Amino acid sequence: MRYLPLNDADRARMLDAVGVGSVEDLFRDVPSEVPPGPVFDLPDHQGEMAVEQAFNAFAVKNLSPSCAPTFLGAGAYRHHIPAAVDALIQRGEFLTSYTPYQPEISQGTLQALFEFQTQVCLLTGMEVANASMYDAATACAEAALMAARVTRRKKVLISGSVHPHYVDVILTETGFTGISCERLAPDPMGIEDLVGRVDDDLACVLVQTPGFFGRLSDFTALAAQCHAMGVLLVVAVAEPVSLGALMPPGEMGADIVVVDGSSLGMPLSFGGPGVGLFATREKYMRNMPGRLVGETLDVDGRRGWVLTLSTREQHIRREKATSNICTNSGLCALAFSIHLALLGEDGFTKLAEVNHKAAAALAKRLSAVKGVKPLSGPFFNEFAVVLDKPAAPVVEALAAKGILGGVPVSRFYPQFPELENLMLVTATETNGDADFDALVAALTEVLR
Amino acid sequence: MTEVHVFPSAPAGTVSGNRGLTVEEPLLFEMGGEAGCGVDLPEPRDVPDHLTGFARKGRIGLPGLSEPQVVRHYTRLSQKNYSIDAGFYPLGSCTMKYNPRLNEKVARTTGLGDLHPMQPVSTVQGALEAIDAMAAWLLGLTGMAGVAMSPAAGAHGELCGVMAIRAAQEAKGNPRKIILVPESAHGTNPATAALCGYSVVAIPATAEGRVDIAALKAKLSDDVAGLMLTNPNTCGLFEREVREIADLVHAAGAFFYMDGANFNALIGRVKIADLGADAMHINLHKTFSTPHGGGGPGAGPTVFSQALAPFAPLPFVRRGDDGFELVETRAQAGADAHPFGRMKGFHGQFGVMLRALAYAMSLGKDGFRQASGDAVLNANYLLARLKDVLSAPFEGPCMHEALFDDGFLKDTGVTTLDLAKALIDEGYHPMTMYFPLVVHGALLMEPTETESKQTLDAFIDTVRALAAKAKAGEADFFHAAPRLTPRRRLDETLAARKPVLRWAPPKAE
Numbered sequence: 001m002r003y004l005p006l007n008d009a010d011r012a013r014m015l016d017a018v019g020v021g022s023v024e025d026l027f028r029d030v031p032s033e034v035p036p037g038p039v040f041d042l043p044d045h046q047g048e049m050a051v052e053q054a055f056n057a058f059a060v061k062n063l064s065p066s067c068a069p070t071f072l073g074a075g076a077y078r079h080h081i082p083a084a085v086d087a088l089i090q091r092g093e094f095l096t097s098y099t100p101y102q103p104e105i106s107q108g109t110l111q112a113l114f115e116f117q118t119q120v121c122l123l124t125g126m127e128v129a130n131a132s133m134y135d136a137a138t139a140c141a142e143a144a145l146m147a148a149r150v151t152r153r154k155k156v157l158i159s160g161s162v163h164p165h166y167v168d169v170i171l172t173e174t175g176f177t178g179i180s181c182e183r184l185a186p187d188p189m190g191i192e193d194l195v196g197r198v199d200d201d202l203a204c205v206l207v208q209t210p211g212f213f214g215r216l217s218d219f220t221a222l223a224a225q226c227h228a229m230g231v232l233l234v235v236a237v238a239e240p241v242s243l244g245a246l247m248p249p250g251e252m253g254a255d256i257v258v259v260d261g262s263s264l265g266m267p268l269s270f271g272g273p274g275v276g277l278f279a280t281r282e283k284y285m286r287n288m289p290g291r292l293v294g295e296t297l298d299v300d301g302r303r304g305w306v307l308t309l310s311t312r313e314q315h316i317r318r319e320k321a322t323s324n325i326c327t328n329s330g331l332c333a334l335a336f337s338i339h340l341a342l343l344g345e346d347g348f349t350k351l352a353e354v355n356h357k358a359a360a361a362l363a364k365r366l367s368a369v370k371g372v373k374p375l376s377g378p379f380f381n382e383f384a385v386v387l388d389k390p391a392a393p394v395v396e397a398l399a400a401k402g403i404l405g406g407v408p409v410s411r412f413y414p415q416f417p418e419l420e421n422l423m424l425v426t427a428t429e430t431n432g433d434a435d436f437d438a439l440v441a442a443l444t445e446v447l448r
Numbered sequence: 449m450t451e452v453h454v455f456p457s458a459p460a461g462t463v464s465g466n467r468g469l470t471v472e473e474p475l476l477f478e479m480g481g482e483a484g485c486g487v488d489l490p491e492p493r494d495v496p497d498h499l500t501g502f503a504r505k506g507r508i509g510l511p512g513l514s515e516p517q518v519v520r521h522y523t524r525l526s527q528k529n530y531s532i533d534a535g536f537y538p539l540g541s542c543t544m545k546y547n548p549r550l551n552e553k554v555a556r557t558t559g560l561g562d563l564h565p566m567q568p569v570s571t572v573q574g575a576l577e578a579i580d581a582m583a584a585w586l587l588g589l590t591g592m593a594g595v596a597m598s599p600a601a602g603a604h605g606e607l608c609g610v611m612a613i614r615a616a617q618e619a620k621g622n623p624r625k626i627i628l629v630p631e632s633a634h635g636t637n638p639a640t641a642a643l644c645g646y647s648v649v650a651i652p653a654t655a656e657g658r659v660d661i662a663a664l665k666a667k668l669s670d671d672v673a674g675l676m677l678t679n680p681n682t683c684g685l686f687e688r689e690v691r692e693i694a695d696l697v698h699a700a701g702a703f704f705y706m707d708g709a710n711f712n713a714l715i716g717r718v719k720i721a722d723l724g725a726d727a728m729h730i731n732l733h734k735t736f737s738t739p740h741g742g743g744g745p746g747a748g749p750t751v752f753s754q755a756l757a758p759f760a761p762l763p764f765v766r767r768g769d770d771g772f773e774l775v776e777t778r779a780q781a782g783a784d785a786h787p788f789g790r791m792k793g794f795h796g797q798f799g800v801m802l803r804a805l806a807y808a809m810s811l812g813k814d815g816f817r818q819a820s821g822d823a824v825l826n827a828n829y830l831l832a833r834l835k836d837v838l839s840a841p842f843e844g845p846c847m848h849e850a851l852f853d854d855g856f857l858k859d860t861g862v863t864t865l866d867l868a869k870a871l872i873d874e875g876y877h878p879m880t881m882y883f884p885l886v887v888h889g890a891l892l893m894e895p896t897e898t899e900s901k902q903t904l905d906a907f908i909d910t911v912r913a914l915a916a917k918a919k920a921g922e923a924d925f926f927h928a929a930p931r932l933t934p935r936r937r938l939d940e941t942l943a944a945r946k947p948v949l950r951w952a953p954p955k956a957e
């Protein structure tokens with residue numbers, strides 16, 4: 001077996017040193033009630049070639065977005081990843097290192113995460129950021145728990161523009177903590193009144209921009225009302241590329257900002273692994289969940305980095321910890337950071353402009369297709385269209401033509417028949433004019 | 449604008465502070481980049497924008513660097529990291545085994561790595577088949593009835609398991625109040641129980657490092673919702689009484705959560721179902737060889753007994769008449785399923801599942817049996833060859849990790865931490881230190897099955913020589929360690945007292 005270095009001669013000598021006759025003797029504490037030698041109805045080992053062939057066989061049963069015009073978003077956005085990103089994250093020193101608990105031999109990871117934390121602060125307009133969470137959905141749940149700790153209140157108000165998976169995860173992860181969440185109905189038109197609902201018994205209000213239906217919002221007035229009532233404003237961002245063009249949530253007055261980082265650096269990979277970005281105000285730093293990298297000095301007075309403020313964390317505080325999180329998304333955070341480093345200020349803002357204008361151009365073209373009506377209102381790189389028939393079968397018909405044309409809202413909200421004809425459409429820098437032509441032609445045909 | 453970055457005078461004896469292959473590297477923000485860009489992008493389409501009133505006004509403040517500058521920056525950073533590729537990592541309870549490159553290759557297959565999570569289910573049948581295949585491996589290896597594939601890491605899997613326990617207790621009419629956790633447990637166990645609204649009651653260990661059955665019996669009551677027990681436990685020992693423990697827990701109407709962090713000792717030899725467990729998470733980034741990545745991503749799929757399986761969270765893959773179905777909503781789940789909710793956006797750590805599947809297929813059931821055998825043999829070999837110079841608090845055999853305490857350092861002026869830092873200079877990643885808490889100054893070593901006898905012998909010789917040095921009164925040698933690393937001991941108190949968590953531009957003079 002290619003991954004196992006011991007040979008039988010080694011094993012014999014080692015058993016001798018241990019003073020037992022066989023490896024089985026080392027398992028003598030496994031009680032006799034446990035059936036010895038259980039039967040595993042599983043195949044035996046295989047060589048690399050056979051495994052690769054099996055994976056190719058899985059792959060050919062899928063429609064690859066690399067080979068099809070793709071307009072899917074709904075919280076996961078397809079962007080081109082520079083080749084250097086994957087090459088760098090596959091360096092064994094990054095890929096195969098553990099969490100940087102031994103700072104003297106982990107300065108590479110620690111410095112990279114310190115840079116990541118800085119980038120997250122700059123993008124969101126916030127003061128401090130952690131070293132990453134699993135994804136935006138779990139980070140939203142952590143934000144709600146944190147807001148409850150900070151305010152000592154137990155109620156959370158969630159906008160109908162927040163990604164439904166984020167909401168489901170918040171409801172699940174806070175479900176047994178005594179926190180009650182009010183989830184507003186899906187709000188594709190952007191008409192809900194949040195300011196009027198802010199009350200002094202709320203821990204936080206959770207909103208998202210661009211919203212799940214693509215709509216942009218300015219939460220400045222909401223933030224003012226929240227702060228007047230002692231409520232924290234949590235702003236989620238599903239598409240970080242939007243931060244290259246839009247006012248950062250920190251400028252609007254957000255207290256916690258959560259971003260899904262998977263747009264940058266990492267392949268879509270069917271939705272995971274990704275990375276959650278988590279930023280807040282300095283005054284709430286000690287209530288943050290997750291790992292934090294901080295600057296310090298070594299005994300020779302040289303600058304270096306360590307994991308810090310760990311008295312918030314489970315390995316020290318156990319049941320009183322701010323979160324149970326341990327392993328997070330270090331390598332995805334690194335990939336995000338490298339991609340952003342390659343883009344830089346000019347590249348990142350240009351990428352945002354290219355995305356927005358691609359979507360603007362596509363919306364214009366789709367509005368000319370009979371049976372397609374884009375919802376009005378400002379958007380970034382994703383917008384909702386109302387079709388003149390249910391969206392799910394339309395999406396299936398497009399897929400049959402080799403086009404991944406959009407996401408039917410009904411897949412997330414089957415209990416809302418009034419959303420049945422709504423489809424989310426995204427355009428990014430990856431969509432050329434040929435993609436647009438193909439979608440317009442196919443939609444025209446499907447809706448005829 | 450390029451400014452010369454001056455480093456504090458370095459003990460390297462060079463004018464630059466660099467030391468051969470180890471080069472001082474500024475932060476991205478200090479590299480003088482402003483207008484550069486490492487990516488060539490298409491031009492924006494010539495249409496008006498829709499951002500009026502929502503547009504960013506100021507600069508973000510990101511540096512602009514070319515591709516070679518960025519590649520060199522991260523390459524230099526990488527050279528300041530220890531890694532399993534480069535050396536032995538006997539980090540107890542972390543299972544730092546070799547991460548096969550085949551896993552990385554197949555996860556990047558076009559048609560798998562590039563799939564969008566919201567493609568029509570008809571266009572991702574191969575992906576769902578792969579998830580189902582991985583689930584079949586986990587069920588086959590554990591003998592359990594169901595599995596939740598979506599948890600993102602070990603602690604997330606624990607949360608999944610305890611939430612299922614809570615949901616099952618609520619379905620029986622009373623969530624109950626307490627989760628029992630042994631003293632030797634990982635910190636995530638009590639943190640998880642607290643997140644599920646339970647109070648945590650600790651169970652003491654016996655003098656031989658296992659659960660005290662009498663104490664367990666005394667704490668069991670109809671207020672107890674479940675027990676969380678790591679097995680093999682964090683002392684590296686198999687809980688011999690595990691069946692009796694499971695029976696006692698079940699008789700009290702509670703559930704048995706087995707923490708699977710140490711599954712590497714048992715895989716391919718013992719079915720978890722035969723131990724009486726109701727739930728167990730499996731760290732794919734430990735037992736199934738997916739890379740740890742400097743702190744993730746991992747995955748923590750959680751297997752369930754018949755009693756808990758109906759409560760597994762959304763989403764899940766189901767075999768249907770027309771191929772694989774992806775069950776994403778309660779409405780789709782049907783009357784027999786009572787999912788307690790959703791733990792993650794989309795469908796879980798698909799990329800990690802693919803890597804783990806490649807590993808499972810490569811090892812096969814024969815390879816798993818050999819791997820757990822070699823892992824346990826390697827640990828016992830360390831224990832046998834070190835116990836005369838270190839101090840082993842418990843009788844062997846151990847399972848896949850060997851525990852020592854700091855008795856052998858008594859009156860030497862050298863601590864467990866000092867010894868660990870000296871090991872760094874010798875080219876090794878230290879063992880887990882000061883955990884578990886049940887022994888003084890713990891040193892927990894987990895060699896895994898992917899280390900050769902030659903590597904273990906060299907490590908053993910080094911540890912023996914260091915122990916002799918400590919006992920010979922050379923405490924200063926240890927206090928000064930490490931000397932040869934990119935940075936020497938770092939001031940963690942300073943970092944916590946005056947937290948600097950981000951770079952900020954230097955203030956104008």
